[in-house]
Amino acid sequence: MTIAELGAQIQSGKISPAELAAETFTQIRKLNPVLNAYITVMESSAMDQARQAEREIRAGNYRGPLHGIPYAAKDLFYTKGTATTVGSKIFQNFTPDYDAAVIERLRDAGAILLGKAGLHELAYGITSNNPHFGTIHNPWDLSRIPGGSSGGSTAALAAGMCAFSLGSDTGGSVRIPAAFCGVVGLKPTFGCISRHGVFPLGHTLDHVGHFAWTVRDAAIVLNAIAGHDPRDGSSAVRAFRPISLPADVKLRGLPIGIPRNYYFERLQPEVENAVRAAVKTVEDLGAEIREIEIPEIEDFTVIGRLILMPEATAVHRRLLQTRRADIGADVLALLDEGQFILAADYLDAQRRRRQLIQTFQRIFEQVRAIVTPATPLTAPKIGQSTIEIGGCQEDVRLGSTRLVRALNVAGVPALSVPCGFDAQGLPIGLQIFGRAFDEANVLLVGHAYEQATEWHKRRPEIAVAPAVVR
Amino acid sequence: MWKTIAQALRLGVPEQQLDAIGPILDSLWNDTRRVLDRDLSLTDPAITFQAGLGGEL
Numbered sequence: 417m418t419i420a421e422l423g424a425q426i427q428s429g430k431i432s433p434a435e436l437a438a439e440t441f442t443q444i445r446k447l448n449p450v451l452n453a454y455i456t457v458m459e460s461s462a463m464d465q466a467r468q469a470e471r472e473i474r475a476g477n478y479r480g481p482l483h484g485i486p487y488a489a490k491d492l493f494y495t496k497g498t499a500t501t502v503g504s505k506i507f508q509n510f511t512p513d514y515d516a517a518v519i520e521r522l523r524d525a526g527a528i529l530l531g532k533a534g535l536h537e538l539a540y541g542i543t544s545n546n547p548h549f550g551t552i553h554n555p556w557d558l559s560r561i562p563g564g565s566s567g568g569s570t571a572a573l574a575a576g577m578c579a580f581s582l583g584s585d586t587g588g589s590v591r592i593p594a595a596f597c598g599v600v601g602l603k604p605t606f607g608c609i610s611r612h613g614v615f616p617l618g619h620t621l622d623h624v625g626h627f628a629w630t631v632r633d634a635a636i637v638l639n640a641i642a643g644h645d646p647r648d649g650s651s652a653v654r655a656f657r658p659i660s661l662p663a664d665v666k667l668r669g670l671p672i673g674i675p676r677n678y679y680f681e682r683l684q685p686e687v688e689n690a691v692r693a694a695v696k697t698v699e700d701l702g703a704e705i706r707e708i709e710i711p712e713i714e715d716f717t718v719i720g721r722l723i724l725m726p727e728a729t730a731v732h733r734r735l736l737q738t739r740r741a742d743i744g745a746d747v748l749a750l751l752d753e754g755q756f757i758l759a760a761d762y763l764d765a766q767r768r769r770r771q772l773i774q775t776f777q778r779i780f781e782q783v784r785a786i787v788t789p790a791t792p793l794t795a796p797k798i799g800q801s802t803i804e805i806g807g808c809q810e811d812v813r814l815g816s817t818r819l820v821r822a823l824n825v826a827g828v829p830a831l832s833v834p835c836g837f838d839a840q841g842l843p844i845g846l847q848i849f850g851r852a853f854d855e856a857n858v859l860l861v862g863h864a865y866e867q868a869t870e871w872h873k874r875r876p877e878i879a880v881a882p883a884v885v886r
Numbered sequence: 887m888w889k890t891i892a893q894a895l896r897l898g899v900p901e902q903q904l905d906a907i908g909p910i911l912d913s914l915w916n917d918t919r920r921v922l923d924r925d926l927s928l929t930d931p932a933i934t935f936q937a938g939l940g941g942e943l
Contacts, residue, residue: 620933650934715921722918737898752899753907753914756888764922766931773932 419579419633423481426473433473433484437466437528440486444530444577447878450558452550453572455491455501457531462486465528472526481636483526488578490569491532492539493519494613502615503535503565505548505742506735516613517648518582518624518641525640530578534568537747539584539617540728541565542592542816543798547744551798554597555876556842560795563593563816566627570597573627576879580628580637586617587720588791588820590625594832595845596795598874600862601627602634605852606827607652609638610645618727619650620766621720621824630872631833631862635659638855652853659856665864668702672861673783676707678714679819682806683792690836690844691789694865698787701864706783716772716822717814722757722765723825729754769825773852776826780851785861790832790845791816819847829855833862834871843871 417425425431441459448454469484489495492502494512501508519529534552536544544552544567552567554560555575562571566583570593573581583590585603594601602625609624616622626641628634642656674695680688699705729736729751735743736751743751779786792805792815802809823830828849835846846865850858866872888908892899899907 718914718917718921721914722921740898749903749907749910752897752903753911755895755897755899756891756911757918761918761922763931764926766933767926767929768921769932770929 418630419481419485419628419636420630422485422579423483423636426484427478429473433466433469433528434463436484437462437486437530440530440577443575443879447575447577450878451553451555451571451575453533453552453568453575453577454488454531455503455534455549455568456499458498458529462528462530469526469528479526480640482522482640484528485579486528486530487522488530488533488569488572488581489519490535490566490581490583492535492584492615493582494615495519495529495532498532500532500615501549502539503537503546503549506739508548512613514613517610517645519613521641527640533566533572533581536565536567537744538732539565539586539589539615540747540750542588542813544568544593545798553798554795555878556598557795557840559797560842561596561798563596563795565589567593570594570599570601570627573597573599573629574876574879576875580626580633583625583627584614585623585625585824586621587724587824588817590623590627591790591820591830591832591845591847592816594627595790595843598834598837598843598871598876599627599629600631600634600834600872601625601832602638602855602859603823603830604638604642604855605652605829607650608642608656608829608853608855610648610651612645612647616731618724619731620727621724623824631831631859631866632661634831635661635859635863654853657856659859661859661863665860665867666702667698667861667864670703670785670861671706671783672698672703673706673708673779673786675710675713675786675788677709679788682808682810683789684794684805684838686836686838687789687792687794687844691787691846694835694846695787697868698861698865701868703861708779708783708786710779711775713822715768716825717818719765719768719772720821720825722761723769725750725754726757726762772822772826776828776851780854784854784857785848785850787861788847789819790847791819794838794840794842794844823849828852829858831858831862833866834874835865835869836871837874
């Protein structure tokens with residue numbers, strides 16, 4: 417079931433939050449040993465919260481659509497009194513003494529925190545193949561990665577081990593695992609959601625995001641967690657207007673851009689076919705499709721790396737000097753590489769970033785959203801380091817991030833929505849992005865597409881029976 | 887080149903690691919020169935700063 421469906425049944429008393437949580441823990445006990453989606457399961461505190469939610473609702477104090485809904489948080493969100501490992505051996509015993517802002521807001525909304533989801537070490541990578549906490553498996557094919565860095569969050573959701581989950585996105589870490597695991601993933605505008613209490617990777621690139629089965633559910637979660645927070649210096653000082661998505665939605669006359677450059681180059685054929693078919697669906701819904709050119713967009717994958725690498729190295733510099741042996745090989749290599757970026761190059765990359773922001777401002781005067789593939793490939797095998805696409809061998813990490821990273825540089829809202837499956841049954845993601853702080857139109861396009869298709873109703877075979885996946 | 891820089895700046899990167907990341911750094915250096923080879927001097931870096939906010943003035 418979706419959050420919207422569960423919420424209605426919880427409000428009416430047909431489903432008990434305690435029973436829902438208990439049923440979800442049954443699924444976690446069954447599947448977490450297989451998928452390794454959770455690092456920490458918080459059954460005792462979650463059941464206490466669920467019973468409290470039940471008492472409140474029975475007493476007529478229904479808080480809203482997340483009251484009694486179970487969720488998972490990527491294990492870089494601070495949780496008071498519960499370990500926050502950041503997927504790192506170094507932080508395995510780090511127990512924060514306060515909650516992240518989003519954890520606070522979800523508690524106020526009545527949501528039930530089930531546990532902390534696994535991730536790529538230090539959130540710095542896209543495989544979620546973690547040397548300290550084990551490999552996380554993709555519920556659609558256990559031999560494949562779920563994507564990352566928020567791989568535990570999407571594996572847990574896709575396998576029915578929560579009803580929604582939190583992630584973070586510095587270079588695609590929400591949209592890549594959403595695409596690989598066949599769920600909806602939203603990276604809102606930079607500054608839209610507080611990063612207070614979120615372990616950093618790249619200070620000017622980190623975004624909080626989240627996952628759900630439907631775009632409507634993603635909007636429900638966004639409504640609960642968005643808004644200004646003075647404790648986060650990057651938090652936008654503006655009022656967030658809650659988003660409501662209509663039941664019967666058309667896109668009549670809405671101008672939507674399809675890039676003629678870059679985004680449709682070197683794709684797996686099944687990915688291209690699925691995304692082209694999705695564009696046709698969006699057009700059939702009444703949208704006015706316009707071919708657009710995004711000047712020099714190919715540069716911004718490099719620009720994103722030039723910004724992220726020194727920022728991440730700066731965050732972890734002390735660990736590089738004192739705990740090298742406790743950092744996995746791939747992350748250690750990235751952190752070492754970050755030491756060699758010149759300060760002037762970092763600043764010039766930030767100058768080019770300003771140009772990209774201005775480019776997108778101009779483009780979004782002509783179109784309300786842009787539709788592209790989320791990734792050029794479906795989920796690779798665990799341990800696979802290169803992949804052949806369009807006759808070229810490509811690094812899996814660089815290939816997986818090349819259609820998503822520039823949108824962290826621009827800071828614009830971006831959504832991944834399931835739009836098909838390849839011949840091996842692996843999900844394909846459609847990326848929809850829009851003007852800064854225009855989450856409403858991005859979600860509207862995704863919701864309209866979703867209403868016209870059935871992809872979001874498919875579930876992995878491994879996930880059967882519990883209410884959250886029915 | 888990277889080994890010389892690492893030693894001069896005492897970055898603490900072991901030689902074996904430098905062998906491994908050297909080709910990646912070579913490639914990134916070439917990409918960097920390509921994407922930054924323009925006059926950006928009149929463009930503000932996209933890093934926000936508000937005097938007085940969060941400070942102890």
